[in-house]
Amino acid sequence: xxxxxxxxxxxxxLTVREAKTATVLESLYRQLYRLDEEGRNGLWxxxxxxxxxxxxVGEFDFVVGNPPWVNWESLSPEYREATKQLWANYGLFSLSxxxxxxxxxxxxxxxxxxxxxxxxxxxxxxxxxxxxxxTVFKTKGAGAGFRRFQLGAEGEHLYPLVIDDMSEIKPFxxxxxxxxxxxxxxxxxxxxxxxxxxxxxxxxxxxxxRTIPEDLALAEVEEMTLRSNxxxxxxxxxxxxxxxxxxxxxxxxxxxxxxxxxxYQARAGSCTWANGIYWVKIxxxxxxxxxxxxxxxxxxxxxxxxxxxxxxxxxxxxxLRGREVDRWQxxxxxxxxVTQDPETRKGYAERKMQIDFPHLYGYLKRFExxxxxxxxxxxxxxxxEDPFYSIYNVAPYTFAPYKVIWRxxxxxINAAVISTHESAHLEEKVIVPDxxxxxxxxxxxxxxxxxxxxxxxxxxxxxxxxxVTMHPSPHVLEYIAVPQFDAEHPLHTRLIALSQQAHQLAAxxxxxxxxxxxxxxxxxxxxxxxITDEELQAIRQSLVELA
Numbered sequence: 120x121x122x123x124x125x126x127x128x129x130x131x132x133l134t135v136r137e138a139k140t141a142t143v144l145e146s147l148y149r150q151l152y153r154l155d156e157e158g159r160n161g162l163w164x165x166x167x168x169x170x171x172x173x174x175x176v177g178e179f180d181f182v183v184g185n186p187p188w189v190n191w192e193s194l195s196p197e198y199r200e201a202t203k204q205l206w207a208n209y210g211l212f213s214l215s216x217x218x219x220x221x222x223x224x225x226x227x228x229x230x231x232x233x234x235x236x237x238x239x240x241x242x243x244x245x246x247x248x249x250x251x252x253x254t255v256f257k258t259k260g261a262g263a264g265f266r267r268f269q270l271g272a273e274g275e276h277l278y279p280l281v282i283d284d285m286s287e288i289k290p291f292x293x294x295x296x297x298x299x300x301x302x303x304x305x306x307x308x309x310x311x312x313x314x315x316x317x318x319x320x321x322x323x324x325x326x327x328x329r330t331i332p333e334d335l336a337l338a339e340v341e342e343m344t345l346r347s348n349x350x351x352x353x354x355x356x357x358x359x360x361x362x363x364x365x366x367x368x369x370x371x372x373x374x375x376x377x378x379x380x381x382x383y384q385a386r387a388g389s390c391t392w393a394n395g396i397y398w399v400k401i402x403x404x405x406x407x408x409x410x411x412x413x414x415x416x417x418x419x420x421x422x423x424x425x426x427x428x429x430x431x432x433x434x435x436x437x438x439l440r441g442r443e444v445d446r447w448q449x450x451x452x453x454x455x456x457v458t459q460d461p462e463t464r465k466g467y468a469e470r471k472m473q474i475d476f477p478h479l480y481g482y483l484k485r486f487e488x489x490x491x492x493x494x495x496x497x498x499x500x501x502x503x504e505d506p507f508y509s510i511y512n513v514a515p516y517t518f519a520p521y522k523v524i525w526r527x528x529x530x531x532i533n534a535a536v537i538s539t540h541e542s543a544h545l546e547e548k549v550i551v552p553d554x555x556x557x558x559x560x561x562x563x564x565x566x567x568x569x570x571x572x573x574x575x576x577x578x579x580x581x582x583x584x585x586x587v588t589m590h591p592s593p594h595v596l597e598y599i600a601v602p603q604f605d606a607e608h609p610l611h612t613r614l615i616a617l618s619q620q621a622h623q624l625a626a627x628x629x630x631x632x633x634x635x636x637x638x639x640x641x642x643x644x645x646x647x648x649x650i651t652d653e654e655l656q657a658i659r660q661s662l663v664e665l666a
Contacts, residue, residue, distance in 0.1 A: 122148055178242040185250040186232035188296055194228065202231060209234040209271050211264035227252055230265045233303075237277055238270050243306040246280070253286045253297035256351070256363045257586055259594050263360040266353070268309045278307035282351065284365075285318045288331050288344060312350035315365045317664065319345045347664045354378065354586045354598050364586040370661040373654035374585070377578045379600035383559050383570060385593035387527065388439075388552035389455065390511040392493040395423035396486050397456045397510065398438060402427075404544040409478060410435060415453070423489065430479040434458055436548050437540035441526040441555030446533035446575055447618075447625035447633070449524060451540050455551050458483065458506070459513035466506030483508045518549050519560030521567040523574065527557050527592055532583045534574045536567045536622065557593050566604040568618035569611050573601050575621075575637070576644030581658050584665045602647070614643050 120128070125148045126141055151167075191199065206212050211230055229251050237247050255262045268277040279301060286297035320331070320343065331340055350368050355361035356378070366374065391397040399412040409429040416423045438455035456479065460467045472480040483490065490496065490507045500509050525534040541547035552558050561567040573579060579599050586598070605611050617640045624633040645655045 120148075122152070178245065179240055180242055180245045182236055182240045182245070182247040183249075184236065186229040186236070188252050189228040191226045191228070205235065206231055206264075209238075209264070209274075210267050210269065226261050226264075227255065230255060230262075233265075233301075234270055237303060237305055238274070241305045243275065245305050246302055247277075247305070248300070248302045251299055251301050253284050253299035256282065256299070259362050259592075262362065266360045266363070268303075275306050276308040277303040277305060278309050279313050280304050281314060281316075283316045283318060287317070287319050290331050290333075292333065309359075311352035311359075312368070312371060313352070315349045315351040315363070317347040317349050317365065319347070319664075349661075349664075354582070362586045364582065366581060366585045366661040366665075367657055369654065369657035370581065370585075373650050373658055374578065374582060376648045376650055376654075377582055377600060378598055381596040381599055381601035382603040383596060383601055385557050385559050385596045386514075386516055387512050387593060388524075388554050388556040388558055389457070389459075389513050389517060390495065390554040391455075392495040392511070393423065393486070393490060394419040394553075396483075396490065397458075399435070399454050399456060401435070401454055401542065401544045404432075405429065408432065410544060412454075412482075423486070426482065426485060428478070428482040430456070430482055431476045432545060434476060434479060435545060436551045437542065437545070439524065439537060439550050439552045439556060441528065441553070444524060444526055444533065444535060444556065445625070447535055447571075447621045449535040449537050449550075451550055454542075454545065455553070456483075457510070457513060457517075457551060458508045459510050461513055461515045461517060464514055465500060466509035469506055472506070472508075512554065513551075516558070516560035517551055519562065520549060521561040521564050522550070522552065523559045523561070523567050523571045524552050524556045525574070527555050530584065532574055532580055532595065534571045536564070536571050536618065538564070557595075559596075565606065565612075565615050568615045568622075569604045570601055572614040572618035572621070572640050573644055573647070574599065575618075575640065577641040577655065577658050577662055578644055578648060578650060581662050581665075584662065600648070610643060610647055614640065614647075617643065 122145050126145055129141075129144055147167075194202075206226070209231065211226065211234065229249075233247070233249055233251065236249075241247050255265045268279065269275070270277070281300070281302040283300040285299060290298055331344070335343075349365045350371055351363040351365045352371065353359050353361040354364040356375075364371065364374065364378075395416045395418045396414055398415045398418055400415065402411045402413060404410055408431075410432050411427065411429055412435075414423070414426045414428075416425045434457050435454050436457050437451040438453045439449055439451045440453065443450055443452060458466050458472070458479070466472075469480070472483075487507050491502045495511055496502055496505075496507070496509065499511060521536060521538050523534050523536055525532050537550045537552075539547045540550050559567075559570060561570070579601075582599050583595055617636055621633060621636045621640065624636060641655060641659070645651075650658070
């Protein structure tokens with residue numbers, strides 16, 4: 120066909136009327152004609168035909184695909200700028216300012232692809248089936264806009280008909296992403312709860328089989344997996360865009376008694392952005408009182424040199440890391456240089472350091488260039504005005520006499536009470552948690568043990584496991600209604616005693632005794648929230664299914 124003959128046929132078969140569209144088609148046809156004359160592979164013609172089909176054919180009953188999973192931070196600045204208005208038009212930007220900078224803005228391109236595909240390609244009442252990252256359902260902040268399930272402020276609604284959570288079986292070998300399959304219906308407003316199927320592998324030896332071979336048939340995969348038919352709804356009933364909580368219906372109903380803001384605030388642990396400089400091992404103590412330290416240059420950044428130095432002990436504290444924490448127990452094995460003024464929340468004035476701690480100041484001065492170049496130093500401080508050794512997340516709460524802590528990256532909340540620690544070369548001091556830990560500060564041991572028992576109880580743990588993917592961050596206290604401690608309340612005092620007993624049994628390695636005490640803690644916490652025995656049993660069953 121000559122180009123004019125092609126256009127005449129296009130007008131007849133594709134109802135092309137606009138001159139602009141005809142011009143575009145003529146240009147495309149000329150390119151295809153030239154490539155064909157050059158003997159190029161013709162496969163791309165089918166791909167082009169499929170890609171342009173929505174322009175000519177219209178919307179479809181079914182749209183199926185696997186959109187690209189690329190987080191916002193990994194997109195090029197040009198692509199971010201080019202698509203920014205689309206994100207806003209679909210209501211996918213839900214956070215701004217400080218919340219977005221701290222990670223709430225870590226959106227995935229799959230969200231935008233899903234909404235754009237549903238908008239342009241899907242008929243009213245049509246169904247869209249996508250493979251998507253499971254985090255869009257359970258990520259606080261970043262997934263909020265997606266969970267509106269509406270194409271913009273006044274656009275069509277989307278109803279999640281089917282969600283299959285395959286994050287545990289890892290269907291794509293070698294890929295760490297959390298995988299889910301989702302089917303949405305266009306034109307129907309979402310009502311909760313919605314169906315949510317959780318896939319798990321069989322038990323093989325000591326652990327669970329976590330990868331399914333790609334060449335198996337569906338029937339074979341179903342034979343070797345377990346599927347729990349759960350239900351999902353927003354963890355905050357007043358906020359339909361809040362992360363989903365998933366469990367059996369009976370357990371979900373019971374958790375309504377647990378859900379709500381706590382009377383306490385959780386915070387992140389200390390952050391240095393240069394652990395190899397601030398994290399140290401104490402070798403010995405000199406007769407003049409100075410500590411001989413070795414920095415841990417092999418932790419974190421690789422361009423930090425090994426350094427041995429003598430420093431004053433005043434700003435050296437026991438350091439607790441995430442790997443050193445388990446339920447009911449935590450033991451620090453390293454120390455940290457806390458150069459931060461907890462009141463001003465930036466490094467102690469250089470004059471004070473030079474006069475009061477000259478040896479420590481000299482040690483830090485050797486790393487000045489590296490410390491000024493830290494990403495956090497650039498973001499949260501003035502590198503020219505603030506002390507170059509300033510660190511982050513250090514305030515009066517850091518030095519509270521008692522703290523409840525748990526790991527920030529974990530599939531469960533495993534809390535413990537910490538206070539002080541004494542080592543061979545350093546006197547007893549309060550323990551400072553690192554950035555991989557979350558903490559709540561307390562002035563009394565009783566209050567800390569009460570909160571620890573409540574957080575480690577089955578109802579609290581199910582709240583966390585049912586809505587958190589891998590990060591039980593400080594925000595979990597927005598959804599677990601830990602009440603204010605009352606020293607006169609007999610149930611509160613019972614929980615204190617049980618927590619203290621659990622810590623002792625964990626330290627002794629008495630698993631049987633600990634299991635018995637934890638059962639009593641579950642019962643006491645259930646009584647605290649008015650949960651019946653039947654509801655507690657449903658909660659425990661859901662915990663087993665989500666394990």
